[in-house]
Amino acid sequence: MMTFAGIDIGGTKCAVTIGRSIADRIELLDKTAFPTPPTPDAAIERLGAELEQLLERHPAEKARLTAIGISCGGPLDSARGLILSPPNLPAWDRIDVVTPFERRFGVPVGLQNDANACALAEWKWGAGRGTRSMIFLTFGTGMGAGLILDGRLYAGTNDNAGEVGHVRLAEKGPMGYGKAGSFEGFCSGAGIARLAQQAASERVEAGGEPPSYARGGVSGVSTKEVAEAARQGDPDAVLILREVGRMLGRGCAMLIDILNPQRIVIGSIYGRQQELLEPVMLEELRKEALGASLAVCDIVPAGLGEHVGDYAALSVAGNLVTGL
Template identity: 65%
Template structure:
């Protein structure tokens, strides 16, 4: 039994978790969640005091490692958070040293996509693999890479930024680039695509039932489009046909370049699998190398809504198994 501490740092809220892992299973023993403090120094102090309180609630726990999951960019080797867009003021903040000195255990730091990959690999849909790609497919599109049985973060923690790949010269904007993988395959990107298509339909006098007026258009969400597609709306179905095709094209690149045995996709894919899977698999068959595709399965993430808490714990487990130099 391994007792692990986890810290999940978000732009609006943070969570500190105490968990116990045994073999291929993990259990959350306790958790404190709170709004993200106004300064990084307040936050670091709160992380330490929250974890100390959780350990007092569980006197049987013998903490062995702590993991931190945070949006990038960051320097995982130095333990530095490097001004993530959702954390203003967090410029070269050492998140690792205060926790390591306070608790005397290894502390790991990874970006949220890498942390999600570790969690799915250790406890979710990627268990038992040596080569796995995890795609976030939520607010944005990022990847965590497990290659040859270990996390691959690249030279300076920038590996896996697949959302920046351009799939078309024009299209919805993601990662600051029109027509990118993230533009077509993220919550924000799908909403952009839907608004454009619906605006064209309204101009033709063919407003869809799920978005009748310009006022509705301004607040249109990916979730609404997904619900309309599941109810058979032709325009919503066509929007998801485009998304599925672009997702398949992006996956084909990953299959051909990385030759993974499993691609695990979270959030939107898991929720919209019946709509997306047939289109994705057809596109993969058309685009990817047959020998590479033949050894690769595409599956939805297995950890569901628990992935945020388990991601930080998986970073702790990774720090314990393979401590950074």
């Protein structure tokens, strides 16, 4: 039995968790969250203070604290423990987040980007359990991947492995990750909204009525509105999600052909919209992927569901001491 602490640093919110690892499962014991402070120094101090308070509430876990994991959006340098100006944390330029926690708590501290951290969590405790080669796709606000290859996390030469959202899937399409027609452009919350806005604008410009999901205004269309309309059978919204499913299948086919994984675990939006996305995704996969590779690869929603982020940083801590 080991106790891990997890620290999640986001552009708008930070969270601190503690969890108890027993065999092949993790028990989340306590959590606190708060708005991200305005400066890195203030944030690191607050995170340390919040972790101390959690541990004071759980004295037995304080005595058993084994490691601390930090999850943050990239880019970063995991080997040196540096955060390198992520888009949502521009003030965090070459900030060493590992050393302050090592000094304060006297245990090993590790840093990984959020996609890698979620991949570790799903591999150890979620839908990837029992595999040796697994891909986790975030499919949330953006699209990124965490790669588990031959029984270990693969982060690449400089922590940039898994940036699948930047791959172009079509010459034309919604903007994502700075590139039109990218995997993130089609398969992310922001991308789905842009795809729907584009379809609605084209209809209005041609003299038609806006789709039902855009009755409140084309520019304000949200992914949630599109999904709700699709669940109610609105044909325009269903067409949007069918295109998203098709591109999800195309992106997964590329990963299957290159990496030959046992399983692809997809988070966030996929779990909520699986009924609509899965049939189209599988249809595209059967067209695009190598048959022998597709036959040995399962594609499933995240086993930890909407709570995968709570476990992500804890899995970084676990990877430090157990190699997961």
